[in-house]
Amino acid sequence: MSFETLRLDGVSRSFGGHEALAGLDLTIKRGEFIPLLGPSGCGKSTALNCLAGLLPLTRGSIWQDEARLDVLPPERRGFGMVFQNYALFPHLPVRKNIAFGLQMRRVPRAEIRRRVDEALRLVHLEEHAGKLPGQLSGGQQQRVAIARAVVLEPALVLMDEPLSNLDAKLRLEMRTEIRRLHQSLGLTTVYVTHDQEEALSLADRLVVLRAGRVQQVGTPEQLHTEPANWHVADFMGYRNLLPLRAGPRDGTGIVVEIEGQHLTGTPVGDAAPGGEVVAGIRPEDLRIGPAGGPGVPATVEVVEYQGREVAVEARTEGGIALNLRTADRPAVGDRITVTVEPRRLLVFPSGGAQ
Amino acid sequence: MSAIVGARPALRHRLAERGVDRQLLLLLPAALFVVTLFIYPFLYGVGLSFQPTKGGTLGAYREFFTDAYLRDTILTTLRLSLPAALLNVLASVPIAYRMRGRFRGKRLLTTLLVVPITLGTVLTAQGLLNFLGPTGWFNRSLLSAGLVDAPVRLTNNYWGVFFSLVITGFPFAFLLVLSYLSGIDPSLERAAATLGAGRWQRFRRITLPLLAPGLATTFCLTFVLAFSVFPSAVLVGDPAGTTRVMSIAAYDAAYVRYDYPLASAVAVLMGLVELLVIAAVLGWRALLYTGSTAGGKG
Numbered sequence: 001m002s003f004e005t006l007r008l009d010g011v012s013r014s015f016g017g018h019e020a021l022a023g024l025d026l027t028i029k030r031g032e033f034i035p036l037l038g039p040s041g042c043g044k045s046t047a048l049n050c051l052a053g054l055l056p057l058t059r060g061s062i063w064q065d066e067a068r069l070d071v072l073p074p075e076r077r078g079f080g081m082v083f084q085n086y087a088l089f090p091h092l093p094v095r096k097n098i099a100f101g102l103q104m105r106r107v108p109r110a111e112i113r114r115r116v117d118e119a120l121r122l123v124h125l126e127e128h129a130g131k132l133p134g135q136l137s138g139g140q141q142q143r144v145a146i147a148r149a150v151v152l153e154p155a156l157v158l159m160d161e162p163l164s165n166l167d168a169k170l171r172l173e174m175r176t177e178i179r180r181l182h183q184s185l186g187l188t189t190v191y192v193t194h195d196q197e198e199a200l201s202l203a204d205r206l207v208v209l210r211a212g213r214v215q216q217v218g219t220p221e222q223l224h225t226e227p228a229n230w231h232v233a234d235f236m237g238y239r240n241l242l243p244l245r246a247g248p249r250d251g252t253g254i255v256v257e258i259e260g261q262h263l264t265g266t267p268v269g270d271a272a273p274g275g276e277v278v279a280g281i282r283p284e285d286l287r288i289g290p291a292g293g294p295g296v297p298a299t300v301e302v303v304e305y306q307g308r309e310v311a312v313e314a315r316t317e318g319g320i321a322l323n324l325r326t327a328d329r330p331a332v333g334d335r336i337t338v339t340v341e342p343r344r345l346l347v348f349p350s351g352g353a354q
Numbered sequence: 355m356s357a358i359v360g361a362r363p364a365l366r367h368r369l370a371e372r373g374v375d376r377q378l379l380l381l382l383p384a385a386l387f388v389v390t391l392f393i394y395p396f397l398y399g400v401g402l403s404f405q406p407t408k409g410g411t412l413g414a415y416r417e418f419f420t421d422a423y424l425r426d427t428i429l430t431t432l433r434l435s436l437p438a439a440l441l442n443v444l445a446s447v448p449i450a451y452r453m454r455g456r457f458r459g460k461r462l463l464t465t466l467l468v469v470p471i472t473l474g475t476v477l478t479a480q481g482l483l484n485f486l487g488p489t490g491w492f493n494r495s496l497l498s499a500g501l502v503d504a505p506v507r508l509t510n511n512y513w514g515v516f517f518s519l520v521i522t523g524f525p526f527a528f529l530l531v532l533s534y535l536s537g538i539d540p541s542l543e544r545a546a547a548t549l550g551a552g553r554w555q556r557f558r559r560i561t562l563p564l565l566a567p568g569l570a571t572t573f574c575l576t577f578v579l580a581f582s583v584f585p586s587a588v589l590v591g592d593p594a595g596t597t598r599v600m601s602i603a604a605y606d607a608a609y610v611r612y613d614y615p616l617a618s619a620v621a622v623l624m625g626l627v628e629l630l631v632i633a634a635v636l637g638w639r640a641l642l643y644t645g646s647t648a649g650g651k652g
Contacts, residue, residue: 085541089542090542149548
């Protein structure tokens with residue numbers, strides 16, 4: 001059942017005239033781990049359900065190598081799916097939950113036993129095999145759901161925000177567990193999440209969606225350092241997104257003006273001189289200098305303790321709020337100046353997304 | 355001081371822990387109501403059944419079981435109520451199963467299916483007589499189409515009562531089954547589909563086991579409704595013969611023969627037979643999985 005490539009060709013889905021997913025093109029290679037990342041309502045779960053066959057497409061097609069897939073019902077696609085609420089069968093003990101898919105495929109009983117034992121070992125649930133799902137903790141239920149999907153060694157594993165119901169500590173543990181499973185089994189995985197940290201840490205390549213459209217596809221590093229537009233930047237931790245007017249080109253860079261101060265930045269896309277732009281800067285890339293130095297003057301308003309660093313919100317004289325991270329400990333009310341390296345200041349056209 | 359530390363909590367707190375506090379007084383009016391309008395008449399009736407005019411304490415019961423005309427009402431009633439309740443439950447399942455999701459016209463369809471509840475037995479009986487009676491539309495159609503030579507007898511016998519029980523009992527069964535089905539997490543069937551289960555397998559392996567306890571409860575309720583059938587057994591049935599059910603026997607004893615102890619004994623026996631059937635069904639239900647029907651954390 002395994003494939004070399006899985007191709008989504010203009011996959012679209014509308015709900016009563018509203019286009020939840022508009023023309024998703026994506027080619028997935030065998031063994032890749034691909035998160036679909038975006039805010040709620042961006043179409044990522046729709047895309048996953050279309051892949052699983054739980055939602056019919058409005059337009060487009062899905063191809064597994066040369067075989068057309070989008071016309072098959074879910075039970076004939078042979079994909080494993082992990083649901084957000086786990087969807088464990090409450091009346092079946094853990095072992096039977098995991099064995100369910102194998103039974104449906106009429107695998108011989110001895111082999112079912114062997115493969116279920118193996119799957120139980122993989123997710124460390126050997127001693128819970130006889131319990132009902134209701135007797136397990138959230139993290140254990142999550143592991144049963146994963147075991148139930150991977151025991152079939154499916155051509156593709158689909159995961160719908162599998163960690164969103166877990167507490168912060170468990171979420172980190174399970175994230176590592178999922179990465180480890182992917183490395184040891186090499187199962188091609190499409191993973192829906194709204195958590196950029198989760199997506200970046202798991203991804204081989206990742207897809208950022210917004211309002212049903214693909215914003216960018218790339219490696220975590222590409223998305224982190226070179227977001228294609230300010231919507232992607234917003235998702236990648238560029239907390240300072242300042243609507244500004246672009247000045248002239250300056251060598252390789254482009255000048256933007258904040259309250260009389262000129263800063264040089266790196267243009268992205270067609271950020272044209274004189275046009276409306278959005279300047280994107282990560283909190284950790286803003287440098288703090290003493291009052292009266294070069295840079296944009298500002299006043300510290302909020303200081304949040306975050307371990308080795310503090311998160312600072314400062315306000316410029318013109319009233320623009322800036323988010324910074326620094327190892328210094330400025331006090332509320334301190335007067336500071338703020339500068340940024342040209343390559344750390346990205347200048348996007350203000351339209352940005354299609 | 356140490357004596358105080360080791361002391362048991364005050365009586366009031368210990369009682370409150372078990373739910374005994376002043377709020378309990380709010381139950382008093384309802385309790386009084388139940389005692390005066392249900393428990394007292396019930397016990398009075400039971401007592402009356404043991405005080406027949408002749409034959410000693412168990413005279414009324416002995417009379418019931420020695421008189422075949424009375425004794426057979428148990429079987430007659432079961433022959434009507436068990437198949438009717440079973441059919442109501444079984445027919446509700448596929449219809450409710452198709453109606454789980456949202457679709458256009460769902461409310462209208464539900465209303466149409468439930469309307470018979472509001473009609474009452476008498477109106478249903480009249481409708482049945484007009485439709486299925488010897489000169490009703492149904493028979494006239496069959497006759498004019500040449501399918502039969504004489505009218506098919508579908509009223510004033512077993513079938514008339516049976517149809518009436520289905521018409522009035524189905525809406526209850528349907529509503530209950532629909533609500534039980536709606537309580538089953540739809541993602542469970544979706545999960546089963548991704549695991550390779552086809553439509554029938556999903557129903558058989560996932561939905562049905564989760565629904566079965568609800569079906570047992572629904573069966574009990576529709577059975578009880580059908581068991582105490584009285585008006586339709588008289589109006590569209592054959593109250594002297596094939597549809598002489600227990601309630602008719604009780605009515606006869608009380609208001610034709612004025613033998614209240616015998617009437618009470620019939621009533622007590624009705625209750626016992628119902629209890630036996632319900633106990634059997636609930637005993638079977640206890641063997642099933644009856645826990646949550648959700649797939650995990652919401």
